[in-house]
Each structure stands twice: as structure tokens, then as C-alpha cells.
Amino acid sequence: MSNTDFVLAIEDLTVSFDGFKAVDKLNMYIDKNELRVVIGPNGAGKTTVLDLICGKTKSTAGSIKFKNRELTKLSEHEIVRAGVGRKFQTPSIYENLTVYQNLEVSYPKGRGVFGSLFFKRSDAVVAQVHKIAKEIMMEDILGMEAALLSHGQKQWLEIGMLLMQEPELLMLDEPVAGMSAKERDQTAELLNRICQNRSVIVIEHDMEFVKKIAHKVTVLHQGKILAEGAMDKVQANEKVIEVYLGH
Numbered sequence: 001m002s003n004t005d006f007v008l009a010i011e012d013l014t015v016s017f018d019g020f021k022a023v024d025k026l027n028m029y030i031d032k033n034e035l036r037v038v039i040g041p042n043g044a045g046k047t048t049v050l051d052l053i054c055g056k057t058k059s060t061a062g063s064i065k066f067k068n069r070e071l072t073k074l075s076e077h078e079i080v081r082a083g084v085g086r087k088f089q090t091p092s093i094y095e096n097l098t099v100y101q102n103l104e105v106s107y108p109k110g111r112g113v114f115g116s117l118f119f120k121r122s123d124a125v126v127a128q129v130h131k132i133a134k135e136i137m138m139e140d141i142l143g144m145e146a147a148l149l150s151h152g153q154k155q156w157l158e159i160g161m162l163l164m165q166e167p168e169l170l171m172l173d174e175p176v177a178g179m180s181a182k183e184r185d186q187t188a189e190l191l192n193r194i195c196q197n198r199s200v201i202v203i204e205h206d207m208e209f210v211k212k213i214a215h216k217v218t219v220l221h222q223g224k225i226l227a228e229g230a231m232d233k234v235q236a237n238e239k240v241i242e243v244y245l246g247h
């Protein structure tokens with residue numbers, strides 16, 4: 001398989017903050033429809049890798065190819081338009097809008113909150129809202145104000161808002177932080193569903209959750225890959241136990 005067959009091919013990626021290499025000559029390859037989980041101790045560089053992919057942080061050296069297109073030269077907006085979605089830890093939903101409206105304003109052709117509330121709803125938008133609402137288990141509460149949702153539902157709504165743009169790569173930073181056990185299980189099912197037609201990268205510390213979702217796990221340590229592969233192999237790796245799992 002050549003590198004051009006991967007959805008995402010990261011090669012020799014390095015970022016240096018005042019001489020400190022937070023990410024150091026990283027190579028990582030993500031397949032189509034793969035759900036990859038990135039784990040590792042605090043400060044390992046996990047969030048920085050996602051920041052580099054989505055263009056929030058600019059690399060010092062190396063390459064990030066998404067469907068063979070170099071991302072390191074693109075702006076954050078261009079990267080979103082290329083098909084890369086990123087969810088941060090704190091949800092950025094519109095609390096005073098309904099679930100429906102939150103999804104509707106996220107439709108790519110919408111023109112921001114105020115413009116989109118008044119635009120003529122095309123059938124395509126309505127269909128897309130219902131399709132995504134079903135996917136995020138919110139079809140029955142489309143009329144509910146987002147402020148009234150549970151913490152877990154707010155996280156799912158934000159995932160739904162990203163799905164409205166049909167990204168081919170979706171990146172999530174600790175999606176189950178603060179969720180109940182039931183919400184964690186439902187989120188695992190949700191992620192297993194959504195990676196059926198896109199690639200997903202998740203940063204996560206909850207190993208029970210990682211086991212339920214990961215196709216492959218990448219362990220980062222000091223900006224480099226310490227281990228990579230199936231969860232059971234990674235869990236049994238002595239170096240991984242020493243720097244991360246044993247703590």
C-alpha cells in the first residue's frame with residue numbers, strides 16, 4: 001500500500017515551541033473508515049497533533065496529507081472545507097437555539113446564525129437535519145432548547161453539528177469526559193456508527209471506552225510514537241505500562 005492510499009498521511013511532523021519539540025518527527029497513517037484512538041500521558045503532544053491537523057497550530061517541519069492534499073499550507077477554514085471536522089472539549093453549541101436550529105445553522109450553505117434562521121428551508125437541509133438527528137439519538141427532541149440538554153446530549157449535538165458538514169475526517173478531544181456510564185456506552189455506539197463512512201481520530205484517557213471504539217491505538221510520549229497497534233497489544237507493551245497505563 002502506498003502512502004497515497006491513506007486518508008491521512010502524517011510524515012516527519014515537528015512543531016517546536018521556543019526550542020521545545022511538542023511533536024517530534026511524527027509519522028502516522030490513518031485508513032479510510034478507521035477509528036484511531038490516540039492515548040498517552042499529559043503533555044505527550046496529543047492535542048497538539050490535532051491542532052496541527054486542523055491548522056490551529058502551524059508546523060515547524062513535516063507534512064500532513066489529507067486525501068493526498070497538503071494541509072500544512074492551508075488556513076483553518078480551508079482545512080474545514082477540505083473535509084476535516086474538529087470537536088474541542090468544551091461544546092460550542094448555541095444554548096438559546098433548539099436542537100433543530102443548531103443543526104440547521106451548521107449546514108454548509110447556511111450563512112451564520114442570523115442569516116440561516118430566516119433562509120428558506122430547502123428540502124435538502126430538512127432531510128440532512130433529520131438524518132443527523134437520528135444518528136445522534138435526538139430525533140425526538142428536535143424542538144428542545146439546547147440549554148436544557150444533558151451534558152452528554154450537548155456533546156452529541158456538537159458532533160451532529162460537525163456531521164452536518166459531512167467531514168471525511170472527524171477529530172474528537174476527550175468526547176466522554178464528564179459523561180455518565182450510560183452516556184459513554186451510547187457515545188461508543190455513536191462513534192462506531194459514524195466511522196462507517198468516515199475516518200475518526202479520538203484522544204481519550206478512559207481505557208474502558210478506548211477498548212469499545214478503537215480499531216488501532218497510537219501511544220504518544222514526548223511528541224513521539226511509543227507504540228501503535230491493536231489495543232490488547234498496546235496494553236501489554238511494557239514501555240506503555242511504564243510511562244502511562246501503570247500510573
Ligand SMILES: Nc1ncnc2c1ncn2[C@@H]1O[C@H](COP(=O)(O)OP(=O)(O)OP(=O)(O)O)[C@@H](O)[C@H]1O
Nearest residue numbers: 017021022040041042043044045046047048049220
Ligand atoms: N502553543 C504552545 N506554546 C508552548 N507550548 C505548548 C503550546 N501548545 C502545547 N504546548 C506544550 O506542548 C506539550 C504537549 O501539549 P499537549 O497539550 O499537546 O499534550 P497532551 O498530550 O494533549 O496532554 P493532555 O493529556 O494533558 O491534554 C506540553 O508540554 C505543552 O505545554
